Amino acid sequence: MELIRKTKDNISQISALVEKNVKLQLRYKFGLVTSFTISIVSILMPLIIMGNLFQTRPQIGNWNSTNFVIYQFLAYNIFLMRDMTSIFPQQFRQEKYWKTLPALIIGPFNRLNLLLGIFLSHLIVISVPFITFFLLGLFFYPISFITAMFLIILFFIVALVLSGIGLILGIFAISNENIWRILNFLLYFVFWFSCITYPYEIFPQFIQNIINLNPLYYLFDILRLTWIQDNIIITILTYPFHFILLFLLAVLLPLIGIYIFNLIYKKYGITGY
Amino acid sequence: MKNSIIKTENLSKEFKLKGKNRVIKALNNINIEINDGEIFGLLGPNGAGKTTLIKILTTISQPTSGGACVGGYDVIKEPKKVKPLIGLMLEGELLYYRITGYDNLKFFCKIYKVPNYDQKIKAIAKEFGLNKWLNEYVGKFSSGMKMKLALARTLLLDRDILFLDEPTLGLDVKSIDMIVNKLKNLNRTIFMTSHDMNVVEKLCDRIAFIINGEILKIGEKEEIKKLSNDEVRINVTLNNHYADLRAELEQTSFIKQVTYSTPTLKFILEDRTNFNDLISILGKYDIRSISEKQPTLEELFLSLLNHNSE
CATH class of the missing domain: 3.40.50.300 (P-loop containing nucleotide triphosphate hydrolases)
Structure with a gap:
């Protein structure tokens, strides 16, 4: 009974946080629409360039002129998910400047609820463009229902990993802005070397070596491979490292984020205005 | 309890x-x-x-x-x-x-x-x-x-x-x-x-x-x-002889911080028990108005600081 009551309380609190965050984000709707449009612009250039390249080289790795559109539609959804890394700093900084963070911190709820609230609200906000591009992908390159559902789960796990990164960035955004800026700068390169919009095979060898060291590359790559192989078992058996890394990061990064959140917030508080 | x-x-x-x-x-x-x-x-x-x-x-x-x-x-x-x-x-x-x-x-x-x-x-x-x-x-x-x-x-x-x-x-x-x-x-x-x-x-x-x-x-x-009641801040307005009253107040032991800002003389009476003595001084002059000013919070702080340092 106690467990049921606690679960109900947690769900009620998370739903309150989600409702509030969604309303805050929808206050200026055009900002939201433009952020979705910028992601479309980001995938247009690779589509044009790769489209030309495929005329001279019909196959680059797993990709050709037929299935490359999936690469870009997935890239669009990855861009939407990538915003997880900025939504935490943005939300925390807003709360910091509005001075609402203390009211939340002394709230009688688990800090995990606060983080889940931000995570879920962003998923809700991006759900419309995400589903649109996912359906477009299914239209251009159909896959089985089971693979599509599995992909949704994979996207959710990728979102968890990115929210873990976002959480760590968010903590520094309100406690030490210098460190936040440096981490943001480094993250820019991590994303740059993660083959979101261009396939691994077109890069020169020394860049490929750098990409091989980037965990995010494997996370994004498994989404694409699952789609074009359209056979979950074969994909898992062929790329076990990708999946292990994905699940490991999905558990570790949010936990590290929460640990740092508790440590830094309590010890150093919110500084700098 | x-x-x-x-x-x-x-x-x-x-x-x-x-x-x-x-x-x-x-x-x-x-x-x-x-x-x-x-x-x-x-x-x-x-x-x-x-x-x-x-x-x-x-x-x-x-x-x-x-x-x-x-x-x-x-x-x-x-x-x-x-x-x-x-x-x-x-x-x-x-x-x-x-x-x-x-x-x-x-x-x-x-x-x-x-x-x-x-x-x-x-x-x-x-x-x-x-x-x-x-x-x-x-x-x-x-x-x-x-x-x-x-x-x-x-x-x-x-x-x-x-x-x-x-x-x-x-x-x-x-x-x-x-x-x-x-x-x-x-x-x-x-x-x-x-x-x-x-x-x-x-x-x-x-x-x-x-x-x-x-x-x-x-x-x-x-x-x-x-x-705040120990010290009393007093404002006095006179028709004439400001300088004389100011000089007299400055020489009085229980009066401190005498300042003049047209048309008012301001000073602090160190203790309420000296009030009658003050009245007898002021009685010699052509007083237009006299008022006791409530200390602001800032003045009370300053007063507290002084108490603390003594």
């Missing part, structure tokens, strides 16, 4: 400043004890340490040394037990400007598990004169309305111990009166800070003065008020 519900023991908080080994003591060995149901006022100038103290007592910040208990629980070791007991209005509003007043109140009610919140929100909004504005974005509210909404939020949560940082800042006289009456009849333990001497005087059972992180004086309201 009443239970102490808030207690601090040698509570200190230091902040490191830029540069090597530069440390500022925001709180220095604070020892206070507040009883159940008591309304306690903490007065002090900007940067005195009022908000820092509230932040530690509400588990937001940790002290450098010393300890504190709220509701019988240690704020450092048992913050999870302290949180359900406390309501906070800190550094102004703690409101989301980009959602409506109703959504703000609803959000916090859900987080704090307030039952039947819809009715309660509407009732308190009516009481605070916010009902017409409840469905507007808070960003459109005036500063006074924001303050009322913030206070309404804190009171809606129905906590046993309330920490209110400047709860009447920016409010008009009528609103202040309403809020003072509301808080007085709440039957809760209230720890509040304020610059408004009138509010503190009407509301608080006990008062403490904090300056540079140290409690200079703590006591019953009457006891504190007595401090």
Whole structure:
């Protein structure tokens, strides 16, 4: 009974946080629409360039002129998910400047609820463009229902990993802005070397070596491979490292984020205005 | 005998400043004890340490040394037990400007598990004169309305111990009166800070003065008020002979700080017991008006500082 009551309380609190965050984000709707449009612009250039390249080289790795559109539609959804890394700093900084963070911190709820609230609200906000591009992908390159559902789960796990990164960035955004800026700068390169919009095979060898060291590359790559192989078992058996890394990061990064959140917030508080 | 519900023991908080080994003591060995149901006022100038103290007592910040208990629980070791007991209005509003007043109140009610919140929100909004504005974005509210909404939020949560940082800042006289009456009849333990001497005087059972992180004086309201009664600030306007009176006052032992600002002579009578002697001096002159000026909070602070250094 106690467990049921606690679960109900947690769900009620998370739903309150989600409702509030969604309303805050929808206050200026055009900002939201433009952020979705910028992601479309980001995938247009690779589509044009790769489209030309495929005329001279019909196959680059797993990709050709037929299935490359999936690469870009997935890239669009990855861009939407990538915003997880900025939504935490943005939300925390807003709360910091509005001075609402203390009211939340002394709230009688688990800090995990606060983080889940931000995570879920962003998923809700991006759900419309995400589903649109996912359906477009299914239209251009159909896959089985089971693979599509599995992909949704994979996207959710990728979102968890990115929210873990976002959480760590968010903590520094309100406690030490210098460190936040440096981490943001480094993250820019991590994303740059993660083959979101261009396939691994077109890069020169020394860049490929750098990409091989980037965990995010494997996370994004498994989404694409699952789609074009359209056979979950074969994909898992062929790329076990990708999946292990994905699940490991999905558990570790949010936990590290929460640990740092508790440590830094309590010890150093919110500084700098 | 009443239970102490808030207690601090040698509570200190230091902040490191830029540069090597530069440390500022925001709180220095604070020892206070507040009883159940008591309304306690903490007065002090900007940067005195009022908000820092509230932040530690509400588990937001940790002290450098010393300890504190709220509701019988240690704020450092048992913050999870302290949180359900406390309501906070800190550094102004703690409101989301980009959602409506109703959504703000609803959000916090859900987080704090307030039952039947819809009715309660509407009732308190009516009481605070916010009902017409409840469905507007808070960003459109005036500063006074924001303050009322913030206070309404804190009171809606129905906590046993309330920490209110400047709860009447920016409010008009009528609103202040309403809020003072509301808080007085709440039957809760209230720890509040304020610059408004009138509010503190009407509301608080006990008062403490904090300056540079140290409690200079703590006591019953009457006891504190007595401090301002020792010295009397007097303004005198004459028809003529200002210079003569000024010279005479400057030579009088129980008079200090004689200043002249057209058309008034201002001075401090060190003790009320010398009042008759003063009247006999003033009787020799053609006095147009004489008035006793109530000390401002700042003057009381200065007076306290002088007492402290003596």
